[in-house]
Amino acid sequence: MIKFKSKQEREKTRIEKRVEALSTPDLVAWTEQTIYSIGRNLSHWQKYNDEFSLEEARIGAEALHAILDTVSRRTKL
Numbered sequence: 001m002i003k004f005k006s007k008q009e010r011e012k013t014r015i016e017k018r019v020e021a022l023s024t025p026d027l028v029a030w031t032e033q034t035i036y037s038i039g040r041n042l043s044h045w046q047k048y049n050d051e052f053s054l055e056e057a058r059i060g061a062e063a064l065h066a067i068l069d070t071v072s073r074r075t076k077l
Contacts, residue, residue: 015059019066024074027067034064 012020019027041057044050 013062013066015063016066016070019063019070024071027071031064031067034060034067038064 019030022030038057038060041053041060045053045057
């Protein structure tokens with residue numbers, strides 16, 4: 001009899017792996033830096049229509065999402 005996992009586990013991204021390896025106080029500091037960086041990059045994109053700045057803001061948003069998910073999971077434990 002073959003058993004199947006009911007939930008497929010996806011491979012974690014580099015950002016997710018890095019976030020999980022950091023302590024919660026370090027994540028809070030990274031969050032503050034990330035929020036600033038997202039705002040700065042969006043402002044630069046708005047002024048100069050710079051695709052690179054928009055991509056940097058997106059990556060920052062992904063990092064922020066991963067950080068908040070990790071902190072949320074740690075808080076529930």
